Amino acid sequence: MKIEVRGLTKTFGQVTAVSDLSFDVVPGAVTGFLGPNGAGKTTTMRMMLDLIAPGSGTVTYAGRRYSDLKRPSATVGAVLDGAGFHPACTARDHLRLYARMGGYGRARAAEVADLTGVSAFGGRATRALSTGMRQRLNLATALLGDPRVLLLDEPSNGLDPEGIAWLRGFLRGLAAEGRTVLVSSHVLTEVENLVDHVVVIRDGRLVLTRPVAELITPERPTLEEAFLHLTGGSP
């Protein structure tokens, strides 16, 4: 399922967070949504999910806005920075709650818990979870509806190297199944071996959208070097 972002603009008071942003995210690949801190990545992703109303512009999934999808959580799963949990709720109950909200049943909640490793700490109250465990629980919640599209905002935050490697393999597997995966990050070394395409933004504007293979050159053999060159950083 293709995501089409067209002319997205958002201002907060006098500050323009996102300006006339347009790009596509294609299925069967992992697309990196890259930019320095404050570039507008989080605001854009929240607009893609109708959590923030854009000043202008549209985001569609196979032609439909997120809110107009028949079963939104069965089409798009999202792992967002700042999504929380009730502290007294166990990880298992959190999954069951949203499984019920989406109409997926307890068996599916157990399935995604196994898939993401949440089963290992399912009985623990969320207040006692580490950042890495919370990230896994967020990912499990996003997967409840077995969505064709996954949007992940800085998903490796708080994960240890082992967790990052696991996430990389997991997301590559989802893309290989033909799903559409968009991952935002400002840590380029973490997405180096993960993404096939990149969408780079800076100050809320599009810098470029291109396959990674076209960015890497003998002069700039890493994504980080290519990125810094394109965004005006050094080297």
Place this chain on the structure above:
Amino acid sequence: MTALVAAEWLRLKSSRLWLWGLLAAVGSGLLIGLAALVGPENFNPPMPGLDTEQGTRVLLGLLGFTVFVPALFGTTAVAGEYRHRTVTTTALFAPRRWTWLVAKLAAYTAAGLAYGLLAVTVAGGSIFGAAALKGVTLGLPAGAVAALLGRIALTMAVYTLLGVAVGALLRNQVTALLVVGAYFYMIETALMLVPGVNGLYPFLPGGATAALTSFTYLSEAVATQTGSSATALLPAAAGGAVLVGYALVAAAIAVAAPLRRDIA
């Protein structure tokens, strides 16, 4: 919609909020039982005894005075989503936001009614038990006591709904709880002291509740303190209608408030 209401029930259960609700309902019921056991004639100032109509009404009115507690639970139900930032995931699973607010209203109105039924059952049992222990007959017939208790239970359901609306409007849990608590315990009572403004009291939630539960002690006490005549309450049915009106306005606010709001 059924799935959303069921999810709200599960949220209530898994967040342990139900346990606090249970304790508060049983506690407020037992408190009335304790007051009955002590006897209104031993209050300070002394009031008519349990074997008089007025004495029985005072005890039931005291239970009516605890209706703000389920309102706090309703407030917590929505404001807690913002506090713990679960609102993001909730909005992702139900992006048409009015749907989860309607589900919350339905679930918490039912929960408020359950709270009310439990509180009045414990209070009713305690009052009858205390009367039996003291060897006196209540000043009101059992049917009248049951009817008043039933009205209090319904009022508690309405107040829970009012609390949901305040939570949806204010979002900040601490502010919302303070506003609800201060309003019911301080602001309404203070308004009764202001000449001219006190004419509004019968139409405020507290005044309508007092009319519905025939609890005139507060307005009479204020009148005694100020040397004025007590503000006349509405007839019970009109008080009920005013409360239903508040409930409808509150439901509309609760559903409309988050519609255009960014969840950042």
